[in-house]
Amino acid sequence: MSDRTSATGRDGRTTDTRQRVVATALRLFVTKGFSATSLKDIADELGITKAALYYHFPAKADLARSIFQPFIDDVDDLLDRLDGRGESPREILSAYIDVLLPHRAALAAMLRDPGAAADLDLTDVSGRWLARLGALLETDDATPEARMRTTVAIGGATRALMLPEVEDPSARDAAVRAAVAALESR
Template identity: 45%
Template structure:
């Protein structure tokens, strides 16, 4: 792929991510994106055949990194939940814009099958934290720990990341009773 083609594609993804966050996926047309880029809609079609393909291209790095993180965590089967939770925080933070997009556009992204993948990760992480078929109380603690950790990435985005990471991981460990 030529550098110019790659640059245009990356710029299109950045503009689309911004517009999707501001206006929503369904309310953002390819024409809106093309106009912001200063290119024609056919030029945008050269890079992305549809809005769905563009959305997938934005979410794909999150999916790939998430799959890798989960596989590594499962292979490691670390007994230290702190290591797992710190890694999960770092993963969420690295992809916070896409995570925010997924939260805001849950229905649109669910229609593309992307939300099911994220829910599967949470299930697999919960197994690492509390085991297979845990009592309801333990399963609930894992859900609160993982969900709360993810929420902290979004809610405290204007705070120093290391302070948020330390507080979020500590709170997640507290939720797990550790």
């Protein structure tokens, strides 16, 4: 087997082409938006036919799921692990940012095209995350103001991931400190 031979995925399709399709689609979703990116755009960018693209992803929604599902699964897994552990707000927000960092491009695509997020049922997912994170970060007697601060802390930490400097550990720590500060000024 030559090193140019592709590995085969569970469904029998070659994984290198699938990976190239996913990487190209994600780049186009970030730059053009999900709604404005067609399967033809992706195929043209890759220099393959639409039929070849359909072989790997029968619909645009299937392609989107392959991009966003690992992101969703990782955040859900984190929230499951944190549930009932009594971690500090700093530990919770730090773990949240750490889980999101590898998925920055998918997050950017979601934020770039909120309408597409609704089409892909990602709006429900983000609402579920906000509720679960809020429950982990708030006290039982949270006032409306405290809930607003919690939402600002989570939203600010999430948006900070779009800044290129967040890859620097000191900038990442600054984002965590800022989010915690929003919570502590209750």
